[in-house]
Amino acid sequence: MWRCPVCHAALTPHERSWRCASGHAFDEAREGYVNLLITHQRRQRLPGDSPEMLRHRRSFLEAGHYGALAEAIEQRLPAGHLLDAGCGEGWYSRRWPEQRPGSIVWAVDIAKEGVRLAARRAQRSGSCHYAVASVYDLPLLDHSMDAVVNVFSPVHSEEIARVLRPGGVLITATPGPEHLLGLKRHLFEQPELHDGAGPLDAVAAVNDAVRKVDSHRLHYVITLSSEDEVKSLLGMVPYAWYVDEATRTRVENLPRLETVVDFVVSVYAW
Template sequence: MPFSCPLCHSPLQRRESAFICPQRHQFDLAKEGYVNLLPVQHKRSRDPGDSAEMMQARRAFLDAGHYQPLRDAIGVLLQARLPEQADAILDIGCGEGYYTQAFAAIGRHHGAKTFGLDVSKAAIRAAAKRYPLVMFCVASSHRLPFEDKSIDALVRIYAPCKAEELARVIKPGGVVITAAPGPRHLLELKGLIYDDVKLHAENAGTIEGFKVVETRALAYEMSLTGQEAVALLQMTPFAWRAKPEVWEILAATERFRCQTDFSIHCLQRED
């Protein structure tokens, strides 16, 4: 496996139920099958990332299929761009694994192992329980615990990551597939929260060290129950701005219509 030690950056080797580096730093596998590669000195808080409650809300929303068109669109790009023989796919900011397990199905046809990475221990624990064919790890997307030039394809749905880290882990000619909000994404939901609703800025998808080889726009309307609308709000970064009455309005709504707008880019590493 292409894991590297988050402490000394040496290669990690699997030894029964742990990963160990030549400097004898050891990272044990949890009973669910994931490994925690986020040292305490790299944490910004005691329990970073989404809480168990936020993770469960996102899982319920995603399991209902509202973002399946996004997953399918990324899957088409991944299938087209992944080499016939590949080693590794990495999904950063993978959450509870909804997207990751679909990418793993594609990867298996190319001989690739799929990895999922998230800073939230609650999300990774849930993902590992549900999708045992994926190797999940708790880690920071700003310090990817992978060896140089070890990843054939990396998927980044909303997740932040330093350009130099992407360039470091991606193989020459490898690809990064990103998804970000388009200008009108969740406009109706934002309208309940902000007096002055601003459109998202256009996303050119550029990353230093990579060239954009394909761009796709994806937009469609969702029809949500009140419970699903509440779960969607919990998934968004502007949930913290929502007043109590906004949550009450959504929960009492029989049908909430809200548009999606995604900007998808496929980039290839320049050498």
């Protein structure tokens, strides 16, 4: 289902590379992912989340605090070709072939380190394919996906409409109003709330081609019971960038933290 980022023709696998009919070729890395981000699509040297953020997110997610979110997404997921757009280190989507037998996962992120970690963990299972690519220029054939999933990553509705097959769905997870409020109260005097809207609510309100078919709010309290867990949470979100060193150090060294997590899972169809 990958398409060539240069000429948009289908890519097919040849030993350890993917090639199109015009001879553009993209080698697979040792871990089994392919880099389909061509130079002009890359505005920074290391785009997307930093390797450090990705590693913090991996250890936080592996502790299971977001398991209920993963389940809420899976309950809404069809079987088939499933795109994880902005997959990070792949924690959500590597479960999908087991949850939806026969499904194939296509996962992209603009951060190479995320894709590398994801591909290494999935170990060439054959059911998960990984590429470095942007959600604003997806390296996927038109109308090839049964579902696109965006978990806390940028959403680009035109590209999603292009790659979804007729009847396909977009599932998004975005922050609800009180997401991580317990953590934010330690960092900011007056923490701001998220608006809690789904990413395409405004588009669906004015464009008949997009329909919002489901919205589900998930709200619960998590307890982090070690400094390492608190450090991982702080390291995977951008909030710490906005506070002074002393505040960051104080919060990083909290031995325990309780916070609300608040997610909005939205489903859109075209």
